Amino acid sequence: MTETPRETRVLDAVVSLVDSLLVDFDVVDLLTELTERCAALLDVESAGLLLVDPLEQLRLLAATSEETRELELFQLQADEGPCVDCYSTGQPVSVADIQAEADRWPRFVPAALDAGFASVHAVPMRAAGIVMGALNLFGTHPGALSDADLLVGQTLAHVASVAILQEHAPTPWTVMPQLRSALTGRILVEQAKGFLREILDVSVEDAFTLLRSYARANGEHLTDIARRLITDRHSRPVLIAAISEFASAQPS
Amino acid sequence: MAIHDQLLAAVDGRRGAEAADRLCDACVMLFDIDAAAISLVFDGSNSGTLGSSGQPARMYDELQFTLGEGPCLESVALRTPVLVADLADPDEGRWPIYGPALLSYQIRGVFAMPVLVAGEYIGALDLFRAQPGNLNGEHFAGAVVAAELAGVPMLDLLDADLQSAVNDPGSNAWTELHSLSRAEVSQATGMLVAQLGVEPAEALVRLRAHAYAVGRSSTDVARDILERRIKLEAD
Numbered sequence: 001m002t003e004t005p006r007e008t009r010v011l012d013a014v015v016s017l018v019d020s021l022l023v024d025f026d027v028v029d030l031l032t033e034l035t036e037r038c039a040a041l042l043d044v045e046s047a048g049l050l051l052v053d054p055l056e057q058l059r060l061l062a063a064t065s066e067e068t069r070e071l072e073l074f075q076l077q078a079d080e081g082p083c084v085d086c087y088s089t090g091q092p093v094s095v096a097d098i099q100a101e102a103d104r105w106p107r108f109v110p111a112a113l114d115a116g117f118a119s120v121h122a123v124p125m126r127a128a129g130i131v132m133g134a135l136n137l138f139g140t141h142p143g144a145l146s147d148a149d150l151l152v153g154q155t156l157a158h159v160a161s162v163a164i165l166q167e168h169a170p171t172p173w174t175v176m177p178q179l180r181s182a183l184t185g186r187i188l189v190e191q192a193k194g195f196l197r198e199i200l201d202v203s204v205e206d207a208f209t210l211l212r213s214y215a216r217a218n219g220e221h222l223t224d225i226a227r228r229l230i231t232d233r234h235s236r237p238v239l240i241a242a243i244s245e246f247a248s249a250q251p252s
Numbered sequence: 253m254a255i256h257d258q259l260l261a262a263v264d265g266r267r268g269a270e271a272a273d274r275l276c277d278a279c280v281m282l283f284d285i286d287a288a289a290i291s292l293v294f295d296g297s298n299s300g301t302l303g304s305s306g307q308p309a310r311m312y313d314e315l316q317f318t319l320g321e322g323p324c325l326e327s328v329a330l331r332t333p334v335l336v337a338d339l340a341d342p343d344e345g346r347w348p349i350y351g352p353a354l355l356s357y358q359i360r361g362v363f364a365m366p367v368l369v370a371g372e373y374i375g376a377l378d379l380f381r382a383q384p385g386n387l388n389g390e391h392f393a394g395a396v397v398a399a400e401l402a403g404v405p406m407l408d409l410l411d412a413d414l415q416s417a418v419n420d421p422g423s424n425a426w427t428e429l430h431s432l433s434r435a436e437v438s439q440a441t442g443m444l445v446a447q448l449g450v451e452p453a454e455a456l457v458r459l460r461a462h463a464y465a466v467g468r469s470s471t472d473v474a475r476d477i478l479e480r481r482i483k484l485e486a487d
Contacts, residue, residue, distance in 0.1 A: 123420045171387040176396045177333050180368070183433075187371035191452055194442025194478065204439050204478065230445060230452055231372065 006041065010152055013037040017159050024169040031062035031160055035135075038156050039064045042149050045117065048074045049125070049160055050083050058133060059081050060214040061164075070113050073108075074136065081108035083134040086122035090131045093122045093153070096144040118142045123153040125161045132161060185223035192226035199240060200247065209246035214246045255282055255394040263401055263425045268408035271425075272303020275377075275405065279398050280305045283391040285378050285381040286325075286359070289313035289440050290367065291324045292375040292409070294453070302375070302409050308357070312380050315353055322350045323364030324376035331373050333396075334364040338384035360384040363392075365399035369406055369440050370452035377402050401425050410457045432456070440474035448486045458484055 017037070020030050035047040048063035048070075060074040077083040082093040082105075095101055096119055102109045112120060119139040123131045135157040137145075145153065170172075189211070196207035215222045228235055229243075253261070262278035263271040276288035287309035293299045299317055304310040316322020326346070327334045336344060338360050339351045354362065361381035366373045377399040379387075387395060404425045431437065437459065444455035462484055463473040476482040 172393055173333070173335070173386075176393060179273030180396065180400075181331070184368060184371050187433075187438045191371060191442030191445065194439035194444075195446045196442075197439070197478070198443040198446035230442060 006152075010041055010155070010169050013041060014155060014159065015206045017156075021159075021163055021166055022170065027163060027167045028062055032064075034156055034160055034163070035062050035064045035248075038135065038137065038153065041152055041156075042137060042145070044121075044139045046070055046138040048136045049133065050074060050077060050087075050123075050136055051164070052087060052131070058087060061133070064186060070138075072092070073111055073115055073117075073138070076108050076111055077136070079107070080124040083136050086124050086133055086134040090124050090126065092124065092145075092150060094145045094156070095120045097142045112138070117142060119144075121145050121153070123150070123157045125157045125164075127161050127165055132164065135160065148168070185226075186228055188223055188226040192229045194248055195229055196243070198242065202247075210243065210247050210250075213250070214243050255390070258282060259394070259398050259401055260426055263404065265349060265421050265423055266405075267420050267423060268405055269303055270291065271405040272402065273305070274308065275398060275402060276303050276305040279377070279379060279395065282394055283379060283387065285361070285363075285379045285387075285478045286390075287312060287380040289378045289380075290373055290375065290406070291317075291378060292406060293325060293328045294374050294410075302361070303405065309380065310356065312359060313378050316350055318446075319347075319349045319353065321347045323362050323378045327364035327366045327376040328373045331366060332365065334362070334376075335386060336362045337386045340384065354380070357380050361386075363387055363395065365395050367399050367402045367406055369403050369410070370454045370456040371438070372451065374453055375402070375406055400429065401463075404428050407457060407460060410453060411461050428470075432460070434471050434474070436474040436478060437470055440477040446482060 002040050017030065017034055031049050035049060038047040039045065046064050047062045051061045052059040057078045059078065060071065063070065063074060082095055086093045098112050098118055098120055100107055117138040118141050121137040122134040124134055135153055137153065189208070192211055193204045193207040196202060196210065197204050200207070202210065211225060212222055215225045225239070228239055259275065259278050259282070262274040263282050265334070266274055272290045275343060276290060279285065279288040287305050289301050289304040289309045289312065291299065291301045291313050301313040304313060313324070316325055323334045323336070328409055336346070339355050339362060344351065359380045359382060361384055363379040364376040367375040367377060377395065379395060417436055440459060441455045444450065444458060445452055448455060448458065450458070459473055459477070460470055463470045473482070477484070
């Protein structure tokens with residue numbers, strides 16, 4: 001049997017998970033599948049998703065295994081362990097050899113070793129600048145996550161974040177207004193292109209590039225800049241001045 | 253005939269208030285509701301009911317402008333559909349004056365779809381129903397189409413020259429919406445906003461009025477504006 005390249009398997013997992021997001025789905029069921037996909041793709045034995053509760057305690061949402069010993073291992077991390085560190089820093093944590101961290105995590109390490117694990121990793125889940133939790137991975141042999149593994153883990157953690165935030169499946173009542181709203185954004189952008197063409201005497205193509213790079217440089221949404229330019233008479237002069245200044249600072 | 257074909261048939265060949273009235277009639281016929289109205293909220297002051305399925309609909313709709321609260325006002329302010337399944341629901345307290353007033357007319361369900369012109373939320377299609385309950389998916393989707401089409405009579409009514417215009421057998425809402433949604437038209441609208449110092453909806457009204465006056469398509473006129481081949485005069 002020929003081995004399917006990992007790239008294909010990763011894409012297959014992402015497509016299948018995102019497909020589920022576009023129809024009615026159950027969040028725990030979907031995320032359980034996500035942890036299973038994750039374990040298969042990353043050569044880890046066990047994977048779990050821990051989500052922070054309103055009291056900032058990490059709680060298990062979904063895992064590859066429902067075995068008591070493994071569930072306990074996830075639950076232990078409410079207090080200490082790689083997920084707590086990942087959650088508090090917002091950065092991935094990769095522990096190639098659990099044994100070496102006995103002093104750091106006096107309760108977590110013996111429990112992990114008892115359960116037969118040798119390495120552990122945690123990848124953050126985020127939204128709106130908030131760390132929501134972590135994707136936790138356990139391996140049965142020592143070793144760090146490669147950059148490629150980390151990217152796969154992070155991709156699936158992002159999908160999990162979207163799934164949690166989109167738990168209410170799209171319905172005709174939400175989809176159609178969103179489509180209209182998206183198209184309205186495009187109308188505003190086109191109007192703003194014409195507006196800048198007139199004011200700055202640039203082509204509509206250049207006006208678009210300018211709007212987009214100005215919005216990005218200022219950490220703002222393209223459509224928000226367009227809307228202000230087109231509909232907000234009060235802030236318009238200041239915004240035009242800022243965009244003109246930005247344009248003249250660009251290498252032509 | 254599919255819902256959207258029936259909605260199109262209601263407005264084609266008609267302009268302004270008459271097209272708006274017929275669109276409202278079609279909504280009542282198609283969406284299991286009892287009354288429909290199209291109203292405009294423009295820069296706060298210039299607002300009111302433009303079309304309706306009849307006198308009761310006009311009254312339910314105008315009431316919100318008297319009371320300062322209601323579906324059209326809320327839908328425009330929030331830029332989203334407003335769906336109230338049952339005004340009699342004790343948890344439904346969004347309109348403390350308008351809600352009880354409509355209940356006294358035996359209206360339980362109220363649904364408003366925003367109407368957009370030139371990317372601006374300028375009005376709404378308001379639907380009223382005596383029975384409580386949500387619009388079903390098919391009727392909701394139809395109401396979104398009707399709100400889209402309502403943009404055309406609304407444009408007519410924003411244009412002083414077209415306000416009292418007689419019906420135009422050649423008018424076709426679909427072709428018109430398609431033409432007006434082209435990128436060139438929006439770009440030219442933006443240029444007019446800068447040139448004439450007007451709001452986008454007003455700029456689009458001007459562009460369209462010029463196209464009518466010279467007997468050309470809005471898209472062609474938009475291209476000429478973009479290439480600076482023509483320039484519209486400020487009022």
